[in-house]
Amino acid sequence: MVMSHFFTMGGYAFYVWSSWAIGMAILIAITWHSISHARITRNELDALEHPKQQRDSDA
């Protein structure tokens, strides 16, 4: 496929690239949400299980 044809998608660039952009954005958003939740929860649990160490590391 020629480079310019790749970007224009035979005149359907808007539809093809929007679809892929939306799809990827949704997958990335869910990934980010899941990772950040895992981090927050891990920290919360660590603070509960090892309250002393947490205080030491805070100081």
Add this chain to the structure above:
Amino acid sequence: MMMFDYLANPTRFRKITTAILPVAVLVSAIALAFGLYLAFLASPADYQQGETVRIMYIHVPAAWMAMMCYLLMALSAVFYLVWRHPLADIGARAMALPGAGFALITLLTGSFWGRPMWGTWWVWDARLTSMLILFFLYLGYMALADGFERAERGSKPASLLLLVGVINLPIIKFSVDWWNTLHQGSSVLRLDGPSIDPAMLKPLLIMALAMLGWFIAITILRMNTLIMRRRITNLESRKSWS
């Protein structure tokens, strides 16, 4: 069933899933790279639909995943309702968001495909409507499961909703055969074998593999988060009693 009992031990579950997670991520990344290459560079334009056929390589695998994910959640619901396995409930909860994501991707990319090919973003026909219902089932499940002060109280009604909603899956699958629709019929999962060209089937399957790897990794991550969350709830309630 045996496997489920074996996995139901949280420590063992943690151990096994920590081993699977990096493999799933790796498979997903490699499949995505290869799948994108096939979808955009190594596959031909369709003789009728031109380059818009490249939307198929995200639209169709996402639809497969949305349906498979729902089926897995419904199976988990059975395990939870019959054997009261908390891990089955946690599994279903973990899968809900990625499942809803797949359903949403299917609907939106379908719209962006329908506009140039059918001349409309949306039509209330059987295939599109049943897919929209699947998306709403995911949202309803999440609202029910998380709608209570104590998370476990939502598990039973949410699991029942999953079971009722299973009826929607065959409706999605066979809607293109049972009703007149703008949506094209099946070209992969057919009784007489795939009618789709191999050059188009390959990127479809590879993209499906990429999404499957992603789905497994995300589900493991979210399940472990939910297990930690339950531990926190237990520790806090113990604290407030002492």
